[in-house]
Amino acid sequence: MSGDAQAETYKAQGNAALQAGRFEExxxxxxxxxxxxxxxxxxxxxxxxxxxxxxxxxxxxxxxxEAVSLKPDWYKGHARRGAALSGLGRPxxxxxxxxxxxxxxxxxxxxxxxxEKEKKAAVAQLAAKEKAAPSDDAQRAALMx
Numbered sequence: 080m081s082g083d084a085q086a087e088t089y090k091a092q093g094n095a096a097l098q099a100g101r102f103e104e105x106x107x108x109x110x111x112x113x114x115x116x117x118x119x120x121x122x123x124x125x126x127x128x129x130x131x132x133x134x135x136x137x138x139x140x141x142x143x144x145e146a147v148s149l150k151p152d153w154y155k156g157h158a159r160r161g162a163a164l165s166g167l168g169r170p171x172x173x174x175x176x177x178x179x180x181x182x183x184x185x186x187x188x189x190x191x192x193x194x195e196k197e198k199k200a201a202v203a204q205l206a207a208k209e210k211a212a213p214s215d216d217a218q219r220a221a222l223m224x
Contacts, residue, residue, distance in 0.1 A: 086115035090122060097129055105129040120150035127159040136166035154184035161193060170200035 093108035109126035116122065127142035140163035146156035161176035177194035181187055 082115040086112040086119065086122065089115065090125065093125060093129070097125070097132075100132075102129045102132040106133065118149060120146040120153060120156055123149065124153075124155050124159050127163060131159070131162050131166055134166065136163050139163035140167065152183060154180040154187070154190070157183065158190060158193070161197065165193075165197060165200075168204075170197045170204055173197040174201055 089108045089112035093105045093112065096102075096105035096108060106126050106129040109122050109129060112119070112122040113126065123142045123146040127139045127146065130136070130139035130142060140160065143156055143159035143163050146153070147160060150156055157176050157180035161173045161180060164170075164173035164176055174194055174197035177190055177197060181190040181194055184190060
């Protein structure tokens with residue numbers, strides 16, 4: 080069996096494992112596919128999805144970024160980046176990734192909804208930071224007492 084055919088077999092097995100909720104197994108199978116064909120954005124994207132499901136968001140982001148570098152005009156790589164960034168608590172960056180994905184897949188309501196969700200999370204995160212940071216007046220008062 081050629082490397083490409085073997086890689087596709089691993090991908091198909093990974094897809095079945097992912098659908099069955101066997102995320103660790105799926106990630107391993109996608110890794111085998113990547114070893115056979117390290118230039119396929121789909122394999123990195125799929126492994127990113129499995130790793131997000133395992134809450135391994137840093138690794139998922141690395142895979143999604145590799146998918147984007149291999150296939151920059153493919154919406155799914157950007158969507159995977161958005162999901163990983165969201166899991167890492169980086170809503171502003173996630174919003175930008177989902178926005179790019181929605182530009183590449185115009186009319187995809189799910190991507191727009193995820194972008195809007197991250198916009199709201201970014202605003203809430205900013206508000207929480209502002210609330211947690213003491214104002215200049217409060218800092219001056221604390222220093223003078």
